[in-house]
Amino acid sequence: MSDDFGAMSVTAYRRLAGRFRRWSALREAAFLLQWDSEVMMPAGGASARSEQNAALELAGHGLLAAPEIDDLLTAAEADRTGLDNWENANLAEMRRLQIHATALDADLVAALSKASSACTDAWHRVKVSGSFTDLRPVFAEVVHLNRLAAQAKAEEFGCLPFEALMDQWEPGARIAEIDHLFDDYAAFAPDFIAEVKEHQAHQAPAITTAGPFDRDRQKALGERIMAGLGFDFRHGRLDTSLHPFSTETPSDVRITTGYQDDDFLLTSLPGILHETGHALYEQNLPHAWRLQPVGRSRGMSLHESQSLLIENQLYRHPAFCRYLSPLANQTFPGHEAAFEPANIHRLLTRINPSARRFEADEVTYPLHVILRYRLERALIDGQLTVADLPGAWNDGIRDLLGVEVRHDGEGCLQDIHWYTVYWGYFPCYAVGAMIAAQLFDAASRALPDLEQAIAVGDFTGLRSWLTQHIHSEGASRPMAEMLRDASDQALNPAFFRRHLRRQYLST
Template sequence: MALCPAYARLERIFHRLTLLEQAQGLLHWDMAAMMPPGGAESRGEQLATLKALSHELLTAAEVKPLLDAAVEEDLDDWQRANLSEMRRDWVHAAAVPSRLVEDLSRAGSACETVWRKARAAADFSRVAPSLAEVLRLTREMAEIKSQALGVSRYDALLDQYEPGGRSAVIDVVFDDLAAFLPGFLQQVLSRQAPPPQGPRGPFPVERQKALGLRMMEVLGFDFEHGRLDVSQHPFCGGTPDDVRITTRYDENAFIKSMMGVIHETGHALYERGLPAAWRTQPVGRARGMSLHESQSLLMEMQACRSREFLSFAAPVMAEAFGAVGQSGWDAGTLFALNVRVAPAFIRVDADEVTYPAHVILRYRLEKALIAGEIDVADIPAAWNDGMDALLGVRPPDDAQGCLQDIHWYDGAFGYFPTYTLGAMIAAQLFEAAGRALPDLPASIGRGDFRPLLGWLREAVHGQASRYGTDELLTRATGRPLDPSVFKTHLRRRYLDG
């Protein structure tokens, strides 16, 4: 390291940046899970201050020459990957003038406020002007980052969430899926039995919470380094050494919250499994949002909506609610409820089969918006037509259509595809884990997640950002993203199951 003075200095700068980001992560978690409403304004100012300080440290005059000098230094593989992540952070930060960052942040906040009212009134026209402004600034930023990164404008936005992601690749994968899904969906629906009578509520919050904690324990969550709380929108936050997940409870339904906890636990296990030696360096971070979503969906969809897991979990659930021996709590009924397919309007409530259609629709629309092929005013009709074509349902109003998700209104273009990329990666990783661990279904059926977690730690979590998503996936599964694995999974579960 004495031979790498530029790299060593960069490590010190990014160490500090990471700790500043961790502090912001905790302030965000608190805002969602603990903060009284009256704290919002000053919390906004605290976060803006920390963000501005981070930006100043990252774009200080010394950084660019250090990045250039460190390339010539004698670095090992991890250090070189770290340097590459540092440069990526720097390019994203330094490319965009502070004025644009602030304008976009302000426009996003303003639009989000208007969006909440527009959604309540189910009236897209109210928020259209604000969204047009957010889009205008986002396209400006996309243009600037496009030049800095040497990729298309949409890919420059995508890169913020999925480093190295390319829409040319996603187009192929999503077109294939879009061609497959409508026919597959019809097959599933035509064979699907009527829903069985499941467990009867109410399901007290305290018991739901105890069940969620039990499931976290089963999956391998480390309570010395994390907690479970409540927030309106469930998420996984905090830091790798202090992972904070949240859920919400509905006394009339417990499966959604329980599966939500399992989903967030998947995210949490990824964070917790990141390599301790690289804790405060860019290369030590999770690889990207697609891989992050793959870890939550691997636990929720692949492992825990399986017959094997539900055989283990059914009596645990019945006991949690004091319902041992009551009808509706058997593994068969719970499995049927957990894999029920029903086309509907709302993405976050969608099942595993219809969810990708929601994402593909949004991806196509946001790509067209960034490319300037459609205008904001075109969104409602294009949305409803897309729902019709992909899922055979037409939202009765904008609240159940193009107003349902916060992403665009908040300025997050380029995020949506990571949900379905994550679902496909999850299937591919789970299939590879199954090949490596012949006992995997049986161990999950015993509620023993140690073999699966051990494999994930080695193949995914411990690799952090050492490789790009494709290379990591190839090393873990033998090939880059292969959508056929996801389709095979769907066929097995929903047609052969």
Template sequence: MWDQEVMMPAGGVEQRAAELELLAVLEHRRTLGDGIDELLDRATGELGDRSPDSPERADLREWGRERERASRLPEHLVAERARLESHAQSAWSRARAANDFAGFAPWLDRLLANARSRGEALRVDARHADAWEALAEDYEPGLSAQRFSELLDELVPRQRALLAELRGRPVPRLPRMPAATDRQEALVRALSVAIGFDFDRGRLDRSTHPFCSGTHPGDVRITTRFDPEWFPEAVSTVLHESGHGLYEQGLPQEAAGRPWGKAASLGAHEGQSRLWENHVGRSRGFWSFAQPLVVEHLGLEFAAFDAETMWRSQCAVEPSFIRVDADEVTYDLHVALRFRIERDLVAGNLAVSDLPERWNHDFRELFDLEVPDDRRGCLQDVHWAAGLFGYFPTYTLGNLQAAQLYAEAYRELGDLDAAFAAGEFRPLLAWLRRRVHAFGARLSAAELVRHATGRELGTAAFLDSLEARYRAAHDVN
């Protein structure tokens, strides 16, 4: 998907679509291959009194779930999805560039019809309230739409209130200043090493859309982009991707290639990346440590800005039309918007033709802003064009996880801010390794949080942290 959207020339679409369709069908058939049920049954029989969070049970649970879901999905829906996505992404790309919603609408219609059929086929009454929930299980197993809705109902009003509080109290901002990208690269590499990313088992490269790909704990690759006049972008990006990378490098080596050797969920992954990006990378202590490195790598002209200024600048809040440009205070409003609309689309309660109006209406309600065009509105994200219905909640779950884990680490490890100022990130990393990474997928994301923090995932830690940190940075008392 990434290659197709970012790299592939237009001439490759047809061939790629055919290949992806074939691959999807082959994978589907393989999951349903003869004799697998018997093997799973026999293995389950041999487990004896192995505990539910043992590696073996985790493997069997995941294999069984994959197989059970595959067996519910008719092959023609699998093939159709793969075929649709390839073409729809190209259409979306063109439509977004041309601000032409009508050019994408017929594709979205077909994508939704397919998603709805898949969701209905996958839905198990005892487990899923609706088709949307059945789809979301691909990204966040066990996610309840009802529960997520409640979480948003807690988040949205307090985030909007915080936004209102901060309005009119701008933080000092770093100016845009030229910084050669090779120097920026040296800087962010030093920061990534400092927080513990292991370059003997990983790489840092450049790409237009930053990402982290982990094929194995010994080979984890992150990428970033550089704005030649705005180094903080690369710092945030590399902390975020390093957070993903640290999780991948910390997964149990001996389980590589087995289901339990994977991350617990996409939300859990996002929890790690956002913990390092936001709770570490937007802390006063981190910038006490990083400011001298900025001056060392980028040049003496950066000495004009002290650690305090750099830290506050990273806490600037400004509502944006674009989700990927959003700050920490408003990010989840973007998720709320999409989650609510998406459920209505999948349920058939919202016609595609009415999507732009609904989007703009809801955006106004959440942000008090008028969406100027669909490019900055309902056409901005690739997710639906890629058939990813049920994916957006993982971003907010990541925010909640990050905050709850970080609060617990802080409670147990003492003044982390002071440790960061001294360049000590290892205690935090060791704690995450022990409490999160080492489990792989033996615990679900929900169990992981419960196990590490002693309570269910909720909004309190996140909202408290947001309010405390952003009020401090904005001098609100």
């Protein structure tokens, strides 16, 4: 009997794998279209592109929401004896994706899609110079519908409503843990920021230079560093867009950055390094599980940890500045004083509390995230009304950062996330920064020569360590387990604090 069940289960699993393969391929196609929209598409293609995106999403949703999938999942889950660990993890991920796809009834899906589109359009119209009041009605509808969606998904998953939204990006994320991490940082940051400001006020000011720095040369320098980090150009490319981003398409990872003529150390290069971190994760995911849910990254916190490890732990490391200095001089002769390793490090670690997340440094960035996390939870839990959002935002920025918000464009209108579909995403950015610090610490212990290797541009040890402990695991195990195995302990915000003290106070 068990044997029969096992055979049935394996057959069901095989059919599911075929369906999810198609679903994943459609998801990759959607990533490519999104990349194209930002990099290649002429402006007049936007409305047709929206139709293409919507059609792709419907096609993908149709695959996951077909009643047959539920039947196959139930059959496969009935007896897992025929499946190995990876197949079991794959099955669990399939079920999680299927629940996200089917938890909402068709009317709610349609209403959410319509309201989100209208809100995104409205946001694009008002984001720069408008006021939040201009999109309050349409945004209120979006909040209302996301609250319903959060409740519906929470019932299916047996978790809190906001946790169900976070689960879309970070499987199994729990409010209690996020609160623990974020409260810790919010308590630490104000005194630390004051201390860093005081410390930097007593330092010689960093020598600045305004170039001009030819953009093609900036790009060539970036590509050279990407290649050194192990980015595989047979399976990816670097292009230009307004804001840096990367695609979750392991066989062909498109990353972008933006260029300015008067700088590359604080603009194009950190963008390239950050996205290269994402790309290394994608390119080194387990090849045998391509286009299966278990072959994807283990959530967006871990994904952000990979980008932030490369951008903040590595790129801003004094040893990396020693590696970068001669490269910068070769690429752009005539700026030798500014390109001294110590000066590069000073440029890359200046602290500058700002109302804008995009301008934030490594120290203040998590505070931006913490504010957003608290506000979006309050919106979903009904503790905060839409009308009160701008005031709560501005108060929060003042409390956490000591900065005044002058208008909604640099306040609650600055990020697209809530005005489109990225509800529950924000925590990943700050959790990722903490994971990055903990992983880099573990890698440094495992690789005693890491600092010397970085200083000469040899990143093979670090890349191999990350691939072994993170990338190659795909989504086969919970993130917490992977982190514990890699670093010998659970996620601990002390690593990030210690990193910041070392980086900003040299202690």
